[in-house]
Amino acid sequence: MARIRLENLKKHYGKVKAVDDISLDIQDKEFVIFLGPSGCGKTTTLRCIAGLEAANGGNIFFDEKRVNDLEPADRNIAMVFQFYALYPHLNAYKNIIFPLKAEKMSSHEIKKKVMWVAELLRLEHTLNRKISELPDGDKQKVALARAIVRNPEVLLLDEPLSALDEKFREQMRIEFLKIQKALSVTTVYVTHDQREAMTLADRIIVMKEGKIIEVGEPEKLYEEPKNLFTGYFIGSPGMNFIACRAGEEGNIITEGNATIHFSKAVQKKVKDISIEKFIFGIRPEYLYFSKTIMKEGNYLKVKIINQETIQQIQYGNFYLGNNLYKCLMQDSESAGSVERYVVFHDEKIRFYDPESGEIL
Amino acid sequence: MTNLEYIKYARKEKLIKYFFLWPALIILLFLIAYPFIMLIYYSFFNFSFLRPVNTKFIGFKNYVNILTDTYTWERFIFTFKYVALAVSIQFILGILIAHLLQSEFRGREAVFTIVLMPMMLCPVVVGLFWKYMFNTEWGIMNYFVHNVLGFNQVEWLGTERNSLWATIIADTWMWTPFMILLSSAAFSSIPKYLYEAASVDRASNFFKFTNITLPLSAPILILALIFRLMDAMKQFDLVYTLTGGGPGDATQTVSFTLYKTAFQYFYTGEGSAWAFILLIIIIGLSSILIKILNYLSERNR
Numbered sequence: 336m337a338r339i340r341l342e343n344l345k346k347h348y349g350k351v352k353a354v355d356d357i358s359l360d361i362q363d364k365e366f367v368i369f370l371g372p373s374g375c376g377k378t379t380t381l382r383c384i385a386g387l388e389a390a391n392g393g394n395i396f397f398d399e400k401r402v403n404d405l406e407p408a409d410r411n412i413a414m415v416f417q418f419y420a421l422y423p424h425l426n427a428y429k430n431i432i433f434p435l436k437a438e439k440m441s442s443h444e445i446k447k448k449v450m451w452v453a454e455l456l457r458l459e460h461t462l463n464r465k466i467s468e469l470p471d472g473d474k475q476k477v478a479l480a481r482a483i484v485r486n487p488e489v490l491l492l493d494e495p496l497s498a499l500d501e502k503f504r505e506q507m508r509i510e511f512l513k514i515q516k517a518l519s520v521t522t523v524y525v526t527h528d529q530r531e532a533m534t535l536a537d538r539i540i541v542m543k544e545g546k547i548i549e550v551g552e553p554e555k556l557y558e559e560p561k562n563l564f565t566g567y568f569i570g571s572p573g574m575n576f577i578a579c580r581a582g583e584e585g586n587i588i589t590e591g592n593a594t595i596h597f598s599k600a601v602q603k604k605v606k607d608i609s610i611e612k613f614i615f616g617i618r619p620e621y622l623y624f625s626k627t628i629m630k631e632g633n634y635l636k637v638k639i640i641n642q643e644t645i646q647q648i649q650y651g652n653f654y655l656g657n658n659l660y661k662c663l664m665q666d667s668e669s670a671g672s673v674e675r676y677v678v679f680h681d682e683k684i685r686f687y688d689p690e691s692g693e694i695l
Numbered sequence: 696m697t698n699l700e701y702i703k704y705a706r707k708e709k710l711i712k713y714f715f716l717w718p719a720l721i722i723l724l725f726l727i728a729y730p731f732i733m734l735i736y737y738s739f740f741n742f743s744f745l746r747p748v749n750t751k752f753i754g755f756k757n758y759v760n761i762l763t764d765t766y767t768w769e770r771f772i773f774t775f776k777y778v779a780l781a782v783s784i785q786f787i788l789g790i791l792i793a794h795l796l797q798s799e800f801r802g803r804e805a806v807f808t809i810v811l812m813p814m815m816l817c818p819v820v821v822g823l824f825w826k827y828m829f830n831t832e833w834g835i836m837n838y839f840v841h842n843v844l845g846f847n848q849v850e851w852l853g854t855e856r857n858s859l860w861a862t863i864i865a866d867t868w869m870w871t872p873f874m875i876l877l878s879s880a881a882f883s884s885i886p887k888y889l890y891e892a893a894s895v896d897r898a899s900n901f902f903k904f905t906n907i908t909l910p911l912s913a914p915i916l917i918l919a920l921i922f923r924l925m926d927a928m929k930q931f932d933l934v935y936t937l938t939g940g941g942p943g944d945a946t947q948t949v950s951f952t953l954y955k956t957a958f959q960y961f962y963t964g965e966g967s968a969w970a971f972i973l974l975i976i977i978i979g980l981s982s983i984l985i986k987i988l989n990y991l992s993e994r995n996r
Contacts, residue, residue, distance in 0.1 A: 387891050408897040420892040424910045424995045433906070434896035467996055481896070491895075 337397045337411075337488040337521050338363045339384065345392035346379050353379040355545030356393070364519040370532040370568065371542035377525045378493055380542070384523060385491050386410050397488065413482035414491040418498055419474045421466045427477045428462040434485045452480045455517065456510065472503030476510065483518060490515070492524040496531060504531075511535060529569045533557065541565045557618075559685065563692040566616055566685075572645050575622070575660045577615045578689065581605060587615060590656030595635040600681055608695055614687040619650055619661035621683040624675040633684070635677045637662075653677070738967035745961040757968035766944075767952075773859075774949045778927040781863045781870075786920060788867065789874020794904065796875070797882050807879075814872040822936030825865040826852070829937075855945040858938050862946055865937055866930070870923060877919035881912030914992045921984045928977050949973055 339361040346354040354376045361367050369377035382388040384395060386407035395402050402410050413434070421430050431452065435445045453459045456476050461469060469477065475495055482490060492511070496504045512535060515522050526532055532539045533553045541548040541556065541564065549556060549565045560566035566574035579595070582588040585602025587595050595615065597605060628634050637653035642664055644650070649664040662677050686695040738757055742750045761767050796807060813821070828834045829851035837848045851861045885908060893903045909916075931950035934940060940947035940955075947955075953973065957966025 385895060387894070407891075407894040408899075412895060414892070414895040416888055416892060418888070420886075420888045422889060422892075422907065433893070433898070436906075437893070437896055437898040437902050485897075 339489065339521060339523070340396040341380075341384075341393065342396065343393035344380065344383060344390055344395065346376070346383055346388060347391050352376075352545045354383065354390075357542075357545075357547045358393075359540065359547065359550065361521060361523065363521055366515050366522045366524065366535060366537045367540060368524045368526060368532040368536035368538075369540045369542055370526060370529060370536075371548075372568070373527055374544075375542040376545040377527075377540075377542045381491055381493055381523060381525045384489070385412055385414050410489070411487055412489040412491055413485060413487035414493065415475070415478050415482050415495045417494040419466075419478045421474060421478055421481075423466055426463055426465055427458065427469065427473075430466065430477055431458075431462075431480045431484055433481060438485070448484050452484045455483075455514065456480050470503075471499050472506060475499060475503070475507060479507075479510070479514065483514060483520070486518070487520065490518075490520045490522045492522065494525055494527070496526070496528070508534060529571065533569065539569070541568060559694070560616075561694045563614065563616070563687050563689075566618075570618060570620075572619055572650065572661050574616050574618050575662075576687070577655055577658075577660065578612065579615050580612050581608065589615070589635075590658065591654065593635060593637070593655055595633070597633050597684075598631050598681055601633060601684055604686075608686060610688060610695075612689060613695060614689050616685040616687055617679055617683055620648075620663050622662035622677050622679050624651060624662060624664060625678045626675065628676055629678065633679050633681065636674065637677050638672060638674050640672070651675075734967045734970055736967075737964050738971050740964045742964040742967075743961050744957075744963040750964075753964075757965045758972070760965065761968055761972065769944075770947060770949050770952045773945070773947070774928065774930070777859060777862060777930065777946075777948065778924065780859075781866045782920070782923045782927050784863065785867050785871045785874050785923060786916075788871045789919075790878050790916065792871070793875045793878030793882055794908070796879060811872045811876055813869045814876070816869065818869065818932040819936050821865060821869045822933040825861070825868070826937050829861050852938055853942060855942065858942060858946045862934060862937060866927070866933055869933070870926075873923065874919055877915055877922075878912065881915035882908060884915075885911045910991075911995055914988055914995060917984060917988045917991060921981055921988070924980055924984070925977050928973070928980070 339359075341357055341359040341361075344354055344357050345352070357376075357380065369380060371377045379388060383390045386402070386405060386409075390403060397410065422433060425433065428449065431449055432445050435448060440448075449462070453462060456479060458473070458476055458480055461473050461477065466474065466477070475498070479495070495511075496507055499507060508531060511524075515535075524531075524535065536553055538550060539553055539556055540550050541562070543564050548562050549560065551561075553569075556565055556569050560569065560574065563576060566576065577589050577595075579587040579589045582594055585605040586597055587605060589595060624639070625634075637655070639651040639653055640659070642649055642651050643661070650661040651664040652659050652661055654660075687693065688695055739752060739754060740750050741753050741756070792810065796803065796810070828836050831837055831848055831850055831853065834851070836851060840846050841848045850857055852858050889907055889911075890903060893907055898906065929950050930948045931954060934946055934948055934951055935954075938946040940951050949969070950973065953966055953969040956962050956969055
């Protein structure tokens with residue numbers, strides 16, 4: 336079992352900084368997920384950890400051992416690739432035992448290991464089949480079996496679900512969680528799907544343009560993103576970010592010149608903000624439509640444009656200036672051009688610096 | 696388009712199709728089918744091209760004569776020996792050199808081009824200049840053996856055993872590039888991520904080569920082997936210029952014997968029988984290899 340430490344890791348391709356000076360500590364047995372849009376450097380980081388790419392700078396430690404100059408084979412890692420990378424000329428069984436044969440394990444041991452892993456992943460019926468005959472979900476299961484059959488110290492997964500259909504994804508997600516807990520292996524997982532990250536990870540590492548934007552537990556990143564990008568990328572729909580400036584009495588004026596009225600506590604906070612223009616952020620799930628205003632509450636008057644259902648939850652859309660924002664919608668609410676108040680609680684309100692994207 | 700118009704149109708289409716098809720077919724029939732049929736036909740006659748009179752149908756006598764003659768078997772044994780040695784050396788050498796050429800280094804492309812050059816030459820030319828290089832008195836091979844290595848001069852083309860090896864060396868020089876070319880193509884068609892997966896799976900380079908590279912490139916390698924086997928079985932021009940079949944009949948391949956029978960002694964009927972026997976052997980060998988090829992392609996799919 337191993338702890339992974341990245342220290343100022345850099346990987347450049349010519350002028351492109353794929354991984355731009357990142358540092359990170361991954362605990363033993365932890366399940367961390369690198370999350371970010373394509374081209375953010377998450378896969379490159381993973382490949383550096385695997386040893387498939389040589390870092391241009393910085394250090395990678397497994398426990399206290401610096402592994403930068405070690406071959407992948409000497410790092411005691413296992414990896415699951417996006418497109419399985421199974422050996423096409425071997426059947427499922429022979430694919431799984433490949434790493435064991437490479438280690439010259441005795442055939443008795445090999446058999447025991449395969450029985451164990453096949454049972455764990457419920458692969459018994461696929462063992463003798465050709466890879467090309469397997470459904471995609473089973474292919475990725477075989478790839479996972481090949482990865483864990485050797486009990487590696489570190490398990491690396493490079494977008495393992497992105498090539499699968501939705502129905503296999505759900506099943507494999509559960510499989511991953513089960514395996515990771517059963518083996519308690521340090522796991523680094525790369526994905527661009529925030530839902531995967533939210534359901535699987537102990538900690539999520541949000542990356543953008545080669546840099547780590549934010550690191551934290553899924554709930555933490557969801558509830559209180561320290562950065563605009565995190566709020567935008569995590570959660571579906573993403574967070575509402577409303578450009579605004581301070582108005583009278585600690586209230587704020589949004590784009591489109593609407594005024595958001597705050598409670599006393601929030602007004603105090605707004606008065607402390609030193610910059611002129613800032614961003615007000617709140618998740619659509621924490622906004623409610625209301626016909627009336629509560630005393631001492633937060634509210635904003637809007638016109639509902641239409642409604643939209645995202646993952647079985649209904650949202651009402653409204654405009655501020657030229658931008659569309661979302662608000663949770665109760666069933667009873669009627670859609671289409673009606674005026675409503677949008678109300679919300681103090682503790683869900685976040686303010687951000689538009690320059691740095693950091694929370695205020 | 697009405698029905699009638701359509702039928703007219705279709706008829707015209709058909710005519711045009713034949714108009715384009717027939718010239719090529721006629722040429723093919725004339726150049727391949729006709730000689731082939733005549734070959735089988737003459738193999739049953741004691742026909743001589745120079746003495747067309749007294750031609751008689753003699754049934755399988757040509758075949759019986761050939762197959763019961765110990766001389767024939769000597770020729771076949773020599774040819775098989777030569778093919779087995781030359782082709783397997785080329786096969787192994789080609790794979791190894793192609794494997795070396797897979798790694799990235801400066802000037803790789805230039806080396807590749809130079810390595811492939813011998814293949815582009817005409818076999819007769821290759822035979823001729825190897826003949827000069829093998830010359831006992833002033834050939835460069837003996838210069839190397841004698842003046843550089845300090846051994847006695849070798850009679851390269853003078854003894855039975857040496858001339859076999861001289862032929863193999865010249866043929867290998869010429870045809871290893873072919874194996875390199877096809878092996879390289881096979882190797883570079885293997886996706887890189889399989890090697891990455893294997894590195895992560897802690898496979899050594901040798902394990903990767905034997906467990907990924909070779910099995911996945913096997914269909915193309917076998918195909919290359921088929922080409923080489925068919926070609927080597929028919930070996931004629933290189934031997935003709937390099938050793939002239941000598942010393943004595945020592946390096947006389949089956950094709951060479953066929954040539955002598957048909958065009959020096961002008962036993963056209965017997966020569967035809969020779970050719971047909973050779974054809975059958977090559978088809979037999981190839982079909983075995985094609986079976987293997989199909990099996991391997993199916994497995995890798």
